[in-house]
Amino acid sequence: MLILDQVSKRYPNGHEALSNVSLQIDTGELVFLTGPSGAGKSTLLKLINGIERSSRGQVIVAGQNITQLAARRLPQLRQNIGVVFQNHQLLFDRTVGDNVALPLRIAGMPPSDIARRVRAALAKVDLEGRELDWPEMLSGGEQQRVGIARAVVHRPPFLLADEPTGNLDPALSKEIMGLFAQFSQLGVTVLIATHDLDLVKVMSARQVKLEAGRVLSFDQ
């Protein structure tokens, strides 16, 4: 479960990115975070994986109040969160397999298990057998799917995605969203920040609308 209780975030320059945001996301739920640019979507995701600290309120991830979490405990928290970026942020000097294996290496998994898990994760995003390819050999959609495989390969209980379909065409975007829906059905709590409302409409998931750092509405 993921809980935000009266969370505000004010940056040192005085800009208040989030104001009294309260939100509860159940285990295995898929939630869309929508709103225009500057609404506070990315800030909210950053608060959940500890990149930013809230100025007020509590952020509780898997029962842990991360607003009070020591910096040295953050890595352990982040090992439980998969992250997908708009520009996928792959390492272009590493093979697809090495990119996907990164969270497993960080978790200290034996090489034989890593190879098995990487194959399975790539199979899940329809990139079976592409471990030895280089990212630049892949299309934009395939690169995004590698990014998703990397985000879920270590089976995190939470998955955060920041505009994951921002650079993709509608058909590919729908395909990617389908993958997220599958993960949520497997018990992963998925929170996706997007401004693509057309895409959100076709998905049966809760939508949290943000504007100027405030929650406007919760739509089913």
Next chain:
Amino acid sequence: MTSNPRAGGAEARVILRSERIRAWGRHHRQLFVQTFAALMSAPGSLITTWLVIGIALSLPLLLGLGLREAAVADAKASIEPSVSVYLSVPSDSAEAQELLNTLRGSSQIQSVTLVTERQALNAFAAQSGFGDILRAFSENPLPAMLDVKPLVGGGAEAKLLVNWMDELPGVDEVVFDAAWLARLQALMRILNRLVIAMGLLFSLGVILIIGNTLRLTIESQRSEIEISKLFGASDRFVQRPFIYRGFWLGLGGACFAWLIVQLSLGFLAAPVEQMAQAYRSSFALGVLSVDESLWLLLVGAGLGISASWLSVWRHLKQIQPK
């Protein structure tokens, strides 16, 4: 690794301590090989860095070795202050015997040895190589001499002793040159300090070279470090490859230093020995022993690891996911 069961919903993963330790050991083993392989993938820049470190380590080492051998030669020569008292009377005369007894009775003198005219001639012939020329003289031109080992080392007391001996009957001349010995010993002390200072400075240089090399590597891997941290890599996890890189750079540099020192010693050995023989000294340049070689490698590796700790840690902590 213990994962949560999917069916029961997602919860934070719990990792056992024993699993953590195994993973830690595995990571070290992997990095030991991987970092070396990564460095070897750019052999040109690697050898240049090793060479620079090697030169920096070998310079104080060479000077230190030279001083060590000089100290050994110095000890072998057992140099201690001595006074040469040249006699104006024959060595077998009663005055000479009386002078010998007077000096032996002095509380400021440790020992007195009489060197007769014949002994002086033989010694001079042997040391100078002018034996044939000396035989051309109809009579021995060299005077008898008393070799006096004083208890006083130098300074005013020595001067008083010399003046006293100079006034004694039967004495022609007293020669006491302790100043050169004091100068030599002072020079050795300065050179020793110089070696220590050079050693420290060049070690600092090695740390800066390795630290700078590692910082450049970190910058080239910044995005990888950011992403790794985003997926839960700790600062220590991220730092570990750089510790091993520092280790390999230091160790490789020490190997190059060893090679430079051994080649330099081999190159200098013959002319140094010839020069030492010309001065009738036993001074000779040795090579690094097994113990010294191992120490050198240990110091090199240690400097590499220290460089990584000192220069990389803070830099890595500043790199955070955005």
